[in-house]
Amino acid sequence: MALLEVRDLAVRFVRRGEPTVAAVDGVSFDVPAGRTVGLVGESGCGKSVTSLAVMGLLPRDGTEVSGSVVLDGTELLGLSRREWDRRRGSEMSMVFQDPLTSLNPVVPLGIQVSEVMERHRGMSRRVATREAESLLDRVGIPDPRRRLREYSHQLSGGMRQRALIAMALACRPRLLIADEPTTALDVTIQAQILSLLRELVAETGTALVLITHDLGVVAGMCDEVNVLYAGRIVECADRHALFAAPRHPYTAGLLESVPRLDTPRGQRLAPIAGSVEDNIPWSVGCAFSPRCASALPVCSERSPAVETVGPGRLLRCHNPLDTDVGNTESSHD
Amino acid sequence: MLRYTVRRLGQLVIVTLVLSLLLFAWLRALPGGPVSALLGERATERSRAELVEQLGLNQPLYVQYWRFLGRAVTGDFGVSTGVQPGTPALEVFLQRMPATIELSVLALTIAVLVGIPLGYVAGRRQGGWLDNLSITWSLLGVAVPVFFLAFLLKYVFAIELGLLPASGRQEAGTNATHATGFYVLDGLLTREWDAAWNALLHLLLPAAALSTIPFAVIFRITRASVLDVLEEDYVRTARAKGLGAAVIRTRHVLRNAMLPVVTTVGLQTGALLSGAVLTEQVFNIAGIGQALSLGFQRQDYAVLQVVIMATAMVYVLVNLVVDLAYAVIDPRLRTR
């Protein structure tokens, strides 16, 4: 049994006077203990909503969540607020995209780090502060004692995200969800933060769900990858298999739009034609069909079902790419 | 922080100077000039001539202004002609100040103590019955004129029900020592509990009337601010840490939500005086608001000068305190 098992997770936003949005539409995936699983897809495909649903952080009003989220054998959906709060920050935690807005501007950094240990590890303020100092040191923040007394506006972007990672890992959670943890940062800082994350999850044995729209990040970090399109998982594979031979046309399109070291300079990357605006509802056919180069007539008439196409490999497509397409020397890892 | 305070005190001096210039110009622009203004219409020729000499009205304007300033600095604003004829204007002001401060402080306290918690709860439960009820209440608070509300309160609670005193600051027969002029405080200091209690009862109705507008404004700003803050990413971070509701409320939501509220409270102190003019009138309280309306009625420019000057200074000072409080809450202002 995997540490986290998400089954048929669906999230709908129901607003009076607005059409219902099915942001997540029957998503299932597993996160085994200690592994890193990627959740990849274009903007708006439901990555953040999925992770917020797993953390129980979606707004209560106007949100319908169904399906099942099982962490370590316990069903989370339907837990009371208290039960969530007992797990959030200790068994499971999350790092968000924008480190600047994710830190409280008027509370000293030290308190923001120590409060989570006071809450879950029963530490006094004094002990927790000492622990916070070594945590900040551990995530590579220089002069941690001084930083404890500072506020977020006094830190650089990279340091803020390091601090947020320190908070998330303070209670050694079994599961960490990182939602685009580097998108808001400079390129050079991005690499540092990613290697820090990789190091820390390896060291603490924490399972990591890494959310990104950047397959380059996936290549360097993930064991398994789930590709999300319009609220559904369209392909799930081991990282090597995925990069060696993407089977779903959307995955292949994403891969082609990743800059590679061997891309000749000046050559344009190939972004996927069209936009999510063109999608058709999954209930009608394949949502990707208006943009898909491999589309068959059946694609816009019948919704493709998930099929197992190999060990640990799932696919949702009427006309998948051949196994050997793209299986060349220049594979991506 | 220190430099900031010094700079703000400098602003206080500038505001005061500009205001004195305006007052000086105002007195000279009055029909009949400052002589009629300060002595009233029925002054004798002799006293007029004396005042012209004393004020140096035969001197060039800049000399006149300089002397005006000099007298103002020493607290000499002339003698009251209408409010309390014969008493120095400054003394009139000082005698009446405690009543207004007492009233305003109580009104503002009520507004803050009711407005902030209610605003928080209303924002938290947006669209709930308490939210709707408080919004309606705060709308009524700003829509109903203060003097009408004051009359209404007086009529219902003092005259019809007889629960609270209808006017004045303290019952006439009360055995009370007035050391500071703040009657409630006096009673507490001299352990004349009855006197303090009696003074407080006298304050309740006028303070309730006076507090409605500040309450409404503080409530609405708090509510809007809480709604904003609840949407902030750092509140989501706090929830992702599994923190208890109390910690999230006080440490993460309220502290941030208070920033605009603090500014508002400062601005409301300015608005209190205009409310006090009406409230003191209705409840017959011998405060500054009353002095202001009497001063205008009886053209007592000496008293008006002091009141206007002092009010402006209080206003600037209060806003200095507000800015400092703001900097205490918001570290981003401290390190700039």
Ligand SMILES: Nc1ncnc2c1ncn2[C@@H]1O[C@H](COP(=O)(O)OP(=O)(O)OP(=O)(O)O)[C@@H](O)[C@H]1O
């Ligand atoms: N609170 C909400 N109310 C209504 N719709 C929402 C809400 N939150 C998200 N959505 C919608 O759900 C869909 C999925 O959003 P989500 O934030 O999960 O996308 P994402 O994959 O994380 O994209 P990005 O890469 O831009 O972060 C979007 O269409 C979004 O507009």
Ligand code: SF4
């Ligand atoms: S189902 Fe059809 S349209 Fe959809 S991705 Fe596969 S081939 Fe393309």
Ligand SMILES: [Mg+2]
């Ligand atoms: Mg997102």
